[in-house]
Amino acid sequence: MATSKVFLYMQHDTVFCWNADDILYLRKELRIVGQLEGCLASLPRQLNLCGRPLRLMNEEAHFLLKNNYCELLSCSDLASPPTKQSADNFKEIQNRAFEEQRLLVKEEKMQQILRAGEKILEGKRRKLNKEAAKSGNEPPPLTLEQAVDEEIRRIPELTQANALVQIFTDIKLFSEHPVLDCEKLAPISWDYPSSENDKIRATVYGDLWAKGFYITGGEKFGGDFLVYPGDPVRFHAKYIAICLPFEGLLTPFQIAVHARVAVSVNKKVLLCTVNSDSRVIYKYLEWLDAKREKMSQETIK
Amino acid sequence: MSDILPPPKEKASNKWTKLHPQLPILEETQTGAKYCFVKLSAVYHGGRVIIEDQDNIDTLFYKGYFGKGTLSRGEPSYDKTKEAYTSSRYEFKEVTDLNPYNPIPDNGKEGEAYGDLNIDRIISKNTSILSALVTSSDKIKESSNSYEDTQHVDFDQGETFFDDNAPKVTETLELMPEEAFFLKYSFNCLDVYDHNENLSIKCLWDLFSEQDPRFPLRYVAYHYYRSKGWVVKSGLIFGGDFALYKDGPPHYHSTYIILVKDADDQGLSWIELSAHVRVSETIAKALIICEIVRKEDRNLSLSELRDCQVRELFIKRWMPSKHNSEDSGHEDAVR
Numbered sequence: 001m002a003t004s005k006v007f008l009y010m011q012h013d014t015v016f017c018w019n020a021d022d023i024l025y026l027r028k029e030l031r032i033v034g035q036l037e038g039c040l041a042s043l044p045r046q047l048n049l050c051g052r053p054l055r056l057m058n059e060e061a062h063f064l065l066k067n068n069y070c071e072l073l074s075c076s077d078l079a080s081p082p083t084k085q086s087a088d089n090f091k092e093i094q095n096r097a098f099e100e101q102r103l104l105v106k107e108e109k110m111q112q113i114l115r116a117g118e119k120i121l122e123g124k125r126r127k128l129n130k131e132a133a134k135s136g137n138e139p140p141p142l143t144l145e146q147a148v149d150e151e152i153r154r155i156p157e158l159t160q161a162n163a164l165v166q167i168f169t170d171i172k173l174f175s176e177h178p179v180l181d182c183e184k185l186a187p188i189s190w191d192y193p194s195s196e197n198d199k200i201r202a203t204v205y206g207d208l209w210a211k212g213f214y215i216t217g218g219e220k221f222g223g224d225f226l227v228y229p230g231d232p233v234r235f236h237a238k239y240i241a242i243c244l245p246f247e248g249l250l251t252p253f254q255i256a257v258h259a260r261v262a263v264s265v266n267k268k269v270l271l272c273t274v275n276s277d278s279r280v281i282y283k284y285l286e287w288l289d290a291k292r293e294k295m296s297q298e299t300i301k
Numbered sequence: 302m303s304d305i306l307p308p309p310k311e312k313a314s315n316k317w318t319k320l321h322p323q324l325p326i327l328e329e330t331q332t333g334a335k336y337c338f339v340k341l342s343a344v345y346h347g348g349r350v351i352i353e354d355q356d357n358i359d360t361l362f363y364k365g366y367f368g369k370g371t372l373s374r375g376e377p378s379y380d381k382t383k384e385a386y387t388s389s390r391y392e393f394k395e396v397t398d399l400n401p402y403n404p405i406p407d408n409g410k411e412g413e414a415y416g417d418l419n420i421d422r423i424i425s426k427n428t429s430i431l432s433a434l435v436t437s438s439d440k441i442k443e444s445s446n447s448y449e450d451t452q453h454v455d456f457d458q459g460e461t462f463f464d465d466n467a468p469k470v471t472e473t474l475e476l477m478p479e480e481a482f483f484l485k486y487s488f489n490c491l492d493v494y495d496h497n498e499n500l501s502i503k504c505l506w507d508l509f510s511e512q513d514p515r516f517p518l519r520y521v522a523y524h525y526y527r528s529k530g531w532v533v534k535s536g537l538i539f540g541g542d543f544a545l546y547k548d549g550p551p552h553y554h555s556t557y558i559i560l561v562k563d564a565d566d567q568g569l570s571w572i573e574l575s576a577h578v579r580v581s582e583t584i585a586k587a588l589i590i591c592e593i594v595r596k597e598d599r600n601l602s603l604s605e606l607r608d609c610q611v612r613e614l615f616i617k618r619w620m621p622s623k624h625n626s627e628d629s630g631h632e633d634a635v636r
Binding site for chain 2: 047208211212213218219220221222223224228229230238239252253254256257258260261264268270271281282283284285286
């Protein structure tokens, strides 16, 4: 948590966080929201509810690294397909896990049967009596051991389809099972931000964060960021932040399209830019409705 | 089935709105030629093409839906309503204190500076319609204030006092550069005068291209769709270059929003594209990206118009959830 350093992992030019405690820490203490992108083991084949890893925006990761909240690692082994040795090791781990499960399941079932031995005996005796009454013969004798043994023999074997599969989400475990070469897991340096646009986005992100907002990606609404006054799970976004270069042109089409999207989803367009003194300037777009203006002017009169 | 282009939707008012025979209008001349097109005249003033003559305004608007009334939302209706459409508009306001605890109030009066972003210059350069909305409405506000001050209606006495010295407010029609050029170039039924000088086609082309670097590209798309029979109007309100109407705005809802793009250009970033898609979905119109393929690499000139090719891309958002029901049989097989 706060004592041990949070590790972030770089894969395919994207920064991820795998540890559940770290993810909660990032959200609660550091206001970093990110986006869960992995498959939830308990709810596969859908995208509404995702699990680990947490994908971080470039700006979020840059902010964390710059302020020394986290360390960035990368495993070069993951860049290429697994070697035969790694694949064999992994299969061996899976088989061992399955074997352990098989034995455990059988053991558990046996204990259940032994505990319910009396009831099983009674049930079997009743059944035998019923058959005897029908056929008119004497019911055969039955001991507890015989009844229990019969049931134990009927325990089904655990199949692969019903076995639990362990999904490794924390790379620390790999130090015990040598599938990945842990030597290859090392801190890396990251050349971000490099382009002008990236620099502006990173600066604006830092400034918005410093003001106390929660910030997530704004791709859904055609903007750069979505700015929330509180945790996104409790608040709606207030602004759609669009980062612009200081000397750039803003066409009327951009104004129209961004303002229209914002009005239809009840948010405000926040235009952000960074001037030559590295100060962030914010402007917002106001849609002045002619009718409402007229009405409000009349009420003033 | 929803992946095909949506057809035009008729408006309820289509039943009683008359569709006049469209421009160009043929008439017999006194000279040897049997027919020629009726000539209309416009004035080029401050970067805008204005039609001042009332008959010309009616002809141009009702026979082809060219142009936009300067005091109205679309159709030049100032004479009927006597109410200048004082634009709904976008304003830029500076944020003085951005923090999570005090959100920016709706229609707040926080700051009026345009300042650092240099927006004014951009707006007036890249569009005639948007700046026209702002400037013309400002002018009208001034003059109509005095008009209303001097006019009061006393219903009890049934007497009305008018001041004949108040300035008369007249509405003119403003044409997009593409519209003006189309009428001049294709039909030669419009003369554009700049200080009493009738501008030639070449002159007009150069003038418009200088005013808006995207004019040549936009014109190719405009000409293309007009030739196909669509009524092409400005799509600025929808965030696009043009909006296509079948027959005209009073008859059908605009069906398509056109974004004009150079084929060699990288085009919109995907975030901006998603904003366009989102807007067109909200207003139930289809988004079409019109790519202009030029022959030469340099700037498009008048002589190269014919060699251009147009490529259309219909952009639509695909949602996996909507297609799930079709795949349900497939999923059972997998299980």
